[in-house]
Amino acid sequence: MKSQEIHLASRPQGTPTADNFSLIERELAPLQDGQVLIQNLWMSVDPYMRGRMIDRASYVPPFQLNHVLEGGAIGEIIESRNDQWPVGTKVSHMQGWRSHAICDGQGLTAIPATSLPLQSFLGIMGMPGMTAWTGLFRIAELKPGDTVFVSAASGAVGSIACQLAKLQGCTVIGSVGSDEKAESLKALDIDAVINYKTAGDLTQALAQAAPQGVDVYFENVGGEHLEAALNNMNEFGRITVCGMISQYNATEPQPGPSNIGMLIVKKLKMQGFIVFDHWQHYGDFAAQMGQWISEGKIKWDETIYEGLAQAPEAFIGLFEGKNKGKMLVKL
């Protein structure tokens, strides 16, 4: 059995380019006892993967040069030497960026039988949905009536965060990078949308959109967005720090917010998180989210690239704002 894999050919300097990736075909070893062979059907590309392409000491080891990349994927077991994981089982796992994966059963999650599309378990029902839920409820302690500002608001996480906050009776302002994205966000009944590329001074734009001030900022972008949020936060506001995509491709250190002293003046809490630390609450999340979806209370977009060879383009597209909602690769 041959597997196709995307390897990290070189470490990106700045924004990743196609040259940083290579498509390799490799003969897989026969299965050993306890192992299963998975044919991947969908894979996820996510901004956080950029961090693992840098060679630095971190709590997650960096990707290795000339080795296959990793990331969320959904596949079907097509061969099994493990009784717990029979052939035909659909599973989510972390061995993406390849057509086939061999696994010993560790780190597999069976996809439950639902009417939801399979790939939703890489999006609304998976890591991005769980990230929005965790950031709002477990980190920011969202309360009904809060004014919530979400950056990258039409992204996989941001668009869900906007809708979850609306479901709680919050006023929601989102920022996006195109008028087209602004339109689709407005269609979700978000209270106000800022196109940060055309809005001019972001602090003023946010002040106009939220004259009552911001209680919760869901941070996906960093840089000017964080400065604008700090300038507009209300006393005792909470900033849930999910990502800072504007910083990921920087080739030298970027100055932080010049108004970080607002943390004191306004008595703010700013907290970073990584969703995998909260995974023990996935059941609570999935039950709530499944309910909201079944009631038609939440919608989501997908941007789909076809074929493993397109995975690098899909990934690079994340930093060019090419996705509406979840960026996916269909294998």
Place this chain on the structure above:
Amino acid sequence: MKSQEIHLASRPQGTPTADNFSLIERELAPLQDGQVLIQNLWMSVDPYMRGRMIDRASYVPPFQLNHVLEGGAIGEIIESRNDQWPVGTKVSHMQGWRSHAICDGQGLTAIPATSLPLQSFLGIMGMPGMTAWTGLFRIAELKPGDTVFVSAASGAVGSIACQLAKLQGCTVIGSVGSDEKAESLKALDIDAVINYKTAGDLTQALAQAAPQGVDVYFENVGGEHLEAALNNMNEFGRITVCGMISQYNATEPQPGPSNIGMLIVKKLKMQGFIVFDHWQHYGDFAAQMGQWISEGKIKWDETIYEGLAQAPEAFIGLFEGKNKGKMLVKL
């Protein structure tokens, strides 16, 4: 009755100078029913007062030009037309920067009868002590065994924070701005002291002092100190943001920490606070602190300037590191 008062003569540009202050003598009006006349005995100068010298919208109104300044003080009631506040009562209040104050009884706190020196209620038993306690226990959720980094560690708040953390069984590293201050901090059995003026790269100096990493950073300074702390924090660390004295005299916006993304990578919580929001817990604080003091478990320094006319110099001295422990003016 005449009162001497320090007025704000002009708004400081950068570090305050003597020219920004003027000493005025003013005739006080006779007391009305319900009022008391206080002769001030001690007054406090604190870094936070610098913020109120700027003319900007904030949650606390700025000091007005050619009006008397305000701040913590302790005095004795020498005339009273209020039965609740008899002559001879020692009180703490917020009408400092003047020799005599007229008050209607609001905002007065009677100094309890103890063997402690009166001025300790502007220091260890007052706002700075309560600030250290609040920042460690209510904001940073200090746990025994934590490694704690305190900046401005020989200051009024920092030196108490260091000792409170030691009392909890923590490992404590302090940063100070002179070898003399380092020596006095070491005399308090603090585990390691960094003289930031001679230590070179602060990230490396902190890494050497805390090879196990930092769980709690008590932030009094900002700038490079915050960057160094972020670089050395452990996962799930907490940064309690009490002050950023390095920023207060800046004449233009200072770049924030270039490594603010560490909040995500390390899942950090960073929270600003102002002690007055927590004043309902003063009784708990005072009981615990009084106990520790009576057991000889905590020590404090004072730096005393004599006479109201010296108050501006005492205040300016805060930004030049002239105080060990609490900076006070004896009237």
